[in-house]
Amino acid sequence: MNRFIKLVNFELSRFMKIYIALIVLTGLIQLTGVFVTANSFMAEADRMIYEQGMSQAQFIEQYGAMTFLNFAKSLWFVGPIAICAAALLFYVFMIWYRDWFGKNTFIYRLLMLPTARLNVFLAKAASIMLMVLGLVSIQLILLTLENAVFKWIVPVDLRVDMTLGQIVKWDYLSIIIPQTFTEFILYYGAGFMFVSVMFTALLIERSFGWKGLLLGAGYTAIAALVMLSPLLMIAFTGQYDLYPLETLGLEIGLGIVITAVSVWMGHYLLTKKITV
Amino acid sequence: MGRYWRLIAVVVVVVLTIGMFYIQSAVAANELPNITVEKVSGNEKELEPVTISGSYSVGNSSGKKFIHGVSESFIVDAEGTTYSSEQSFFERIENNFYPQRINQLQEEYRGFMRGKSGRIPSFLETEKRIAYANIINQTVPGKGNIEFDIAVLNKENEETTSFTVPVPNRAMYHQVYVEDVQITDNKELQVITRNSPRNGMEELHLYRFDIENEDIIGEDTVVKPENQNENMNARISSAESNSDLTASFDDVIFKKTIEPIVKRSKQGRVTESAAGEQEYSIYNLETGEKRPLELPKELSDQEILDRDNRSLYFNTGQQIVQYDLESEQVTNQIELPSYEEEGKFEAMTHIADSKVYMLTRDQQSPQRLIVLGLETGDILFEGEIKLGEAVEKGETINLYDLAVQ
Numbered sequence: 113m114n115r116f117i118k119l120v121n122f123e124l125s126r127f128m129k130i131y132i133a134l135i136v137l138t139g140l141i142q143l144t145g146v147f148v149t150a151n152s153f154m155a156e157a158d159r160m161i162y163e164q165g166m167s168q169a170q171f172i173e174q175y176g177a178m179t180f181l182n183f184a185k186s187l188w189f190v191g192p193i194a195i196c197a198a199a200l201l202f203y204v205f206m207i208w209y210r211d212w213f214g215k216n217t218f219i220y221r222l223l224m225l226p227t228a229r230l231n232v233f234l235a236k237a238a239s240i241m242l243m244v245l246g247l248v249s250i251q252l253i254l255l256t257l258e259n260a261v262f263k264w265i266v267p268v269d270l271r272v273d274m275t276l277g278q279i280v281k282w283d284y285l286s287i288i289i290p291q292t293f294t295e296f297i298l299y300y301g302a303g304f305m306f307v308s309v310m311f312t313a314l315l316i317e318r319s320f321g322w323k324g325l326l327l328g329a330g331y332t333a334i335a336a337l338v339m340l341s342p343l344l345m346i347a348f349t350g351q352y353d354l355y356p357l358e359t360l361g362l363e364i365g366l367g368i369v370i371t372a373v374s375v376w377m378g379h380y381l382l383t384k385k386i387t388v
Numbered sequence: 389m390g391r392y393w394r395l396i397a398v399v400v401v402v403v404l405t406i407g408m409f410y411i412q413s414a415v416a417a418n419e420l421p422n423i424t425v426e427k428v429s430g431n432e433k434e435l436e437p438v439t440i441s442g443s444y445s446v447g448n449s450s451g452k453k454f455i456h457g458v459s460e461s462f463i464v465d466a467e468g469t470t471y472s473s474e475q476s477f478f479e480r481i482e483n484n485f486y487p488q489r490i491n492q493l494q495e496e497y498r499g500f501m502r503g504k505s506g507r508i509p510s511f512l513e514t515e516k517r518i519a520y521a522n523i524i525n526q527t528v529p530g531k532g533n534i535e536f537d538i539a540v541l542n543k544e545n546e547e548t549t550s551f552t553v554p555v556p557n558r559a560m561y562h563q564v565y566v567e568d569v570q571i572t573d574n575k576e577l578q579v580i581t582r583n584s585p586r587n588g589m590e591e592l593h594l595y596r597f598d599i600e601n602e603d604i605i606g607e608d609t610v611v612k613p614e615n616q617n618e619n620m621n622a623r624i625s626s627a628e629s630n631s632d633l634t635a636s637f638d639d640v641i642f643k644k645t646i647e648p649i650v651k652r653s654k655q656g657r658v659t660e661s662a663a664g665e666q667e668y669s670i671y672n673l674e675t676g677e678k679r680p681l682e683l684p685k686e687l688s689d690q691e692i693l694d695r696d697n698r699s700l701y702f703n704t705g706q707q708i709v710q711y712d713l714e715s716e717q718v719t720n721q722i723e724l725p726s727y728e729e730e731g732k733f734e735a736m737t738h739i740a741d742s743k744v745y746m747l748t749r750d751q752q753s754p755q756r757l758i759v760l761g762l763e764t765g766d767i768l769f770e771g772e773i774k775l776g777e778a779v780e781k782g783e784t785i786n787l788y789d790l791a792v793q
Contacts, residue, residue: 121395128394179446246398249405274446277413281460281473293410294477350524353503355494356485357478 115227119235124242127203131243134199135250138192145188146258150265153178157270168269179272180262180279193288196247200240204310207236212318229382233315233375237307244303248288255279298364305367308374309335315378319385331377335370339363420444422776423462423469423785425757430769434759438745439465440773442787459786464773488791489634493518500541500548508633512569516543519571521579523555523564534558538577540599551602556595562586567626570636572673575599580610580626580640589613592624592642594671610671610678611642623647627692627700631740631792637697639672639713641681670713684718687711694739701739708737708744710762722765725758740792743768747790755787 124131156175160166166174183189211219222232256276263273280289290296313328320327337344342359346352354362423444425435445459462471472480483491486506493511494501497518504510505522512519518541526534535558539550555564561583568580577597584590590613596606611624627641644667666688668681687709690702699719702709710720722744735746735758744760759769775785 117392117395121392124394124398242395242398242402245402245406249402252405252409272446276409278446289409291413291473292477296406296410298477351503355498355502356481360478360481 115225116231116235116238119227119231120238120242123207123235123239127207127239127243130199131246134196134247138196138247138250139254141192142189142254142258143261145186146183146261147265149183149186149188150178150262153182153270154266172270177270177272178266180259180274181282183258183262184279184282184285193251200244200247203243204240204307205314207240208311208314208318223382223386230375230379233311233378233382237304237311240307241300241304245300252276252280252289301364302367305371305374308371308378312374312378312381315381315386319381319387335374338366338370341366420460420462420469420471420473421783423464424774424776425464425771426774428756428770428772430759430767430771432769434743434769435757435771436466437740437793438757438759439463439791439793440747440757440787441789441791442785444471444775444783444785446783489632493634497541500539504539507566509568509628510566511634512571512636513634514571514636517541517571518543519569519577521566521569521577523566523581524552526563534561534564536579536595536597536604538579538597538599538602540571540577549599549602553597553604556604556607560585567592568628568633568640570640570673576605578673582624590624592626594640608676610640611644611669613644613646627695629695631694631738635696637695638674639670641692641695641700641713642669642671643667643692644669681713682716683711687718693737696739703737708760708762720762722760722762724760725767725770736787736790738790738792745790745792747773747787749787755785757790 157171160171160175161168208219211217211222223229225232259274259276259279263271280286281291287299290299309332313332316328316331317324342352342354342362421444423442425438425440441461441463443459443461460471460473462469464470472484475483486494487508489508490501490506490511493513500518500520504520507522510520510522520537520539522537524535524537534555535552536555537550537552539548541548555561558564563584565582566579567582570578570580572578575598577599579595579597581593581595582590583593591609592611594608594610595604596608597603598605613624623645625643625645627643629635629637646665646667666683668683668688669678670681671678686704687702690704692700693703693708694701698713700711700713702711703724705724706726707721707723709718711717712719724746735748737747738745739762742762744758744762746756746758746760748756748758755773757769757771757773758767760766761768773785773787775783
């Protein structure tokens with residue numbers, strides 16, 4: 113356990129500079145975005161009210177009051193989230209490949225550590241999950257801050273207030289921050305499954321070279337097919353006998369099996385097949 | 389300890405922020421405004437069987453440049469307001485996947501309902517039986533091997549009869565949909581379908597099945613749009629009970645609307661339904677006899693509001709008219725209450741237990757729920773839909789369904 117914690121801490125430290133940079137970048141772009149979108153709304157309001165002689169009520173009637181979502185739907189908000197998501201997705205692969213292709217073959221030292229090699233696999237997966245959740249948490253904190261800034265710039269007569277809970281219900285935000293804790297566990301559980309399948313595919317590639325690349329892609333495809341099997345069943349036979357909650361149960365079961373198989377295969381490859 | 393500060397920092401931020409968020413959102417769910425039906429007059433007991441569904445939105449108003457909002461669906465019934473966010477994830481999956489009527493059947497007859505479609509018109513529920521008819525193998529339209537999937541559950545001995553039969557002349561049809569399922573006293577299952585031939589316009593067909601011998605025994609084209617031409621468009625439909633699509637009847641009523649085509653567009657033909665001409669016919673399921681139904685002129689161009697086994701109900705805007713199918717006469721007319729701010733009385737209307745339930749549609753004026761006695765025309769209850777705790781700026785409610793249990 114102590115070894116595992118040490119390894120997680122080590123993996124986090126190695127990515128910390130880029131990670132902090134991502135957080136700062138997100139904060140800067142999003143906060144700038146709040147200022148820009150809120151101010152451009154205010155400029156439009158000023159122009160209409162003071163130059164065109166519109167009354168405030170008329171302006172609201174015609175243009176509508178501003179909500180936080182005017183900002184949240186803009187690239188100012190979505191852009192940094194996309195960058196962070198892309199960076200972490202990329203790092204799912206780099207967290208392994210940097211050990212092989214770095215200045216000195218670091219994987220050699222990692223695998224020589226006096227600890228179960230499975231710990232290396234799990235520590236890398238745990239670090240990815242922690243970093244994802246960390247960014248989600250930072251986004252929640254930023255949202256609260258941005259909502260406050262928004263309220264500070266736009267006067268109460270020209271805006272409609274939304275609580276944090278209402279904001280995150282909107283569209284893709286509800287995927288990153290689901291409505292209920294149950295869904296949170298399910299979504300990020302699925303995320304962990306994805307990471308473990310990717311790790312295993314990558315280790316297959318590391319173990320069998322070019323042939324392994326195909327095998328790894330094949331393994332990913334099989335995992336996807338298994339998860340989608342209820343859908344495929346409907347598409348090909350038109351007949352489907354499970355109730356919605358049973359389907360959910362089946363999917364959770366399949367997800368656990370795929371994760372377990374992936375972790376076990378990762379362990380097997382790391383101990384028996386891996387070449388440095 | 390100090391060596392692990394990065395790990396500790398990330399874990400603490402994650403647990404605190406996400407933990408606080410979910411604890412807080414569990415508390416905040418109860419802060420949504422209560423929606424109530426505030427009594428104006430009458431007896432509040434009349435509200436007990438009523439369920440109103442709608443959505444509550446903040447800052448959501450389409451067509452305006454700066455507005456984006458979120459909305460949340462709710463139901464109001466005798467127990468109060470329930471917002472969708474107050475349901476657990478599992479409840480939402482269980483309740484929102486199928487229509488309410490299907491959910492109800494699934495709860496009661498879990499085994500029988502397994503693997504069956506979620507379309508309400510495919511089912512019939514009588515005291516003794518549940519019948520089901522669906523068309524299968526048409527996921528790829530026009531493949532040509534479509535079949536009837538028939539199942540009948542006997543409630544008394546819990547026995548299920550099920551079989552599949554090819555649709556007669558199936559190569560002719562592009563698509564076939566079940567419109568209604570009925571059963572006659574001598575155990576004949578009758579399925580009314582809307583067939584789209586590969587060439588030509590939609591027709592309504594009636595197929596008869598012998599349940600005991602598990603076979604199809606007859607077919608009848610009940611409505612065909614024969615007076616369709618270049619300048620005329622025909623729409624056909626069967627009159628169903630608005631309140632319960634699984635109800636059983638002794639006869640089926642068909643309606644054909646022939647409308648002049650005003651304009652053709654890429655999407656189809658634009659017609660002016662006001663100038664349309666309606667033809668009604670009534671088909672007795674037991675005898676197979678079909679005859680035209682001559683409605684009084686003032687009713688024939690109205691939409692059928694609802695029906696039961698004996699009568700048709702129409703809403704003329706000022707009155708609810710009850711038309712008796714046996715005597716072919718208007719047997720009852722009740723006046724609708726009128727309000728100054730509204731022209732025509734537009735409402736969602738349900739007829740159940742000799743009462744008329746109406747929920748006004750107009751968003752501008754106060755939304756009302758009215759219960760009228762069908763026989764007397766008395767207002768048994770009148771109420772206004774109110775959003776609790778004084779309507780805040782940018783909050784709106786939109787009511788979209790009324791159900792009476």
